[in-house]
Amino acid sequence: MPYNGALSGADLVPASTATTASTSRGFTPLVEVRRGAIVESVHFGAIAVVDSRGQLIASVGDTGTPVVLRSTAKPAQVLPLLDSGAAERFRLAEDEIAVMAGSHGGEPFHVAAVLSILKKIGLGKNALQCGAHPPYHRPSADALRRRRRKPSAVHNNCSGKHAGMLALAVHLGAPTATYLETTHPVQTRIAKRLEGLTGLEGRALPTMVDGCSAPTFAMPLRHLALLYARLAAGVDGDAAPDRSARRVAKAMRRHPEMVAGTDRLCTALMRIGRAGLLAKIGAEGMYGLAFERDGAGMGVALKIADGEGQRARFSAALETLRQLGALRRKDAAALRARFVGEIRNHRGLRVGDVAPIFALL
């Protein structure tokens, strides 16, 4: 059941390979947390796997569940900048394009890349309207505190995205003070690109305010999976080559440290995964994943219903990639040990574990 540009995808019924009988609000148990012999906690969620031809390959839960994209939208949010020629005009480097698509750790090399973009477009860091938070990367946050420096907007994990939005605004000669308004040319171009790549052309995607104050978008889970499949394949909604999509995917693959950072799962996945694996988290339990297979792109969209913590999202993402063959069994096990681990208590005793309980295929 392909859903391409000709279909109004939001109305499509998914050809699910998994039962949805036990779903509630579209969500189904994905990950168990066990203590001794007992299941102590359960994380609900949904997963959609779609190829770049629009075929639903596998799913768990209801792939029609509406999700808010949050930072899984970032790779697509760079596309209008690349479409516009601004990257050439401002001589933006490939790692600078990667940081625009990232939720970075605020490490020194991330901050340097964002400051470099701002310098190239002739703006200061005060132009960033993302707000400030301490770097995600703990040692970088600690270093700031030791120097008694407050975190600024460049440390915000979204500062690359915002610098990219500002670069496009400058290139278009549009105002930079209002670049976050949904009617600003930067935002209308982003919305149009997202509609095209998700099979939702002509739909006015519902928008809401993201953690960084930029507009973000809601859509059924399977449409986000299609977006990721097309990013991996480098094709647009008409299956034609999409140069900008290829460029952002290449930048992410070649500079995975810019997309997340040191000791981050997205970065580790893009270094270790097969088939040009792309990995991008989003707030509230979101994960976008993509890889190439048989000349097509395969996209995965994952939502953990509760949206808190990392254990369920990481566990489910690794298990999904392992089941789909995008991650070798031993690599999945190593990443699982590093990023999920076992449940250990304050004395280091192993008292339980976190276990995915779904089968995609």
Next chain:
Amino acid sequence: MPYNGALSGADLVPASTATTASTSRGFTPLVEVRRGAIVESVHFGAIAVVDSRGQLIASVGDTGTPVVLRSTAKPAQVLPLLDSGAAERFRLAEDEIAVMAGSHGGEPFHVAAVLSILKKIGLGKNALQCGAHPPYHRPSADALRRRRRKPSAVHNNCSGKHAGMLALAVHLGAPTATYLETTHPVQTRIAKRLEGLTGLEGRALPTMVDGCSAPTFAMPLRHLALLYARLAAGVDGDAAPDRSARRVAKAMRRHPEMVAGTDRLCTALMRIGRAGLLAKIGAEGMYGLAFERDGAGMGVALKIADGEGQRARFSAALETLRQLGALRRKDAAALRARFVGEIRNHRGLRVGDVAPIFALL
């Protein structure tokens, strides 16, 4: 449908007032997290409300769902100490009994109370086998770090419970090195007390290792609610006065700062709530609550399925107490604003909210 000591409670079918048709693994959507006009995340869970006569008063989800008690067991874990006469022998103060039932913040007054208990029983802090973690109370953790001191076992939120277990071991002349083994007289007495108060007499409750290395217990959610109802009423499994239960409930009510600490919901609830409100969190999304009504005790047991974060647990607990009349509407709103709040982004813009969606009555 009462379940008292004469019934083997684990087999009882709950007389639920709420539909369980939409439950999955016994859990049902309890709390929505909204961004703009969209439900972005959903927390699943279950709630049981039982009175001290064993009547199921209200529920959401399946009250037969097995849960691990974690720190909601603490008030009951103090009972064998109080039964034994050890409190008199060691001249334990009421606030010291309260800290034994608490998950404290590691604030200076908590640490002083635990050290005082240890001194009274002739042991040093090395006798505590709970392991170390930084104080929950952030300013206390910061103060330790500034003084370049490592957190020790006394700062562990469970150190009061462990000091109480050690006090009973010393009183009984039992070994103090093995007080955490399930066959140790301290632990067998605790298990027996829990079985009696939860309507599970003669059952060997499944045990698992808690975060602090002590045994903890699993049982259907409604039996934990019955335990809390009996604590509030001060009655045992035969509806006879239970002096130790009265004593621990009184200690918690008179020293709520010992049960949690500064800026903690349990403490605030016990200060503000009506009808002798008792409130005790447990790890992995647990909450035990109790109050008095019409000469009986009312117990609430709450489990958030995902077990992570505070927003769903706090939101559901406040809404439950408001619906049951144990919290005035304006007090519930004030605590909600303080402990749950709205969803705000990095620039402080309000972008969403956390909303309970269940009806108990």
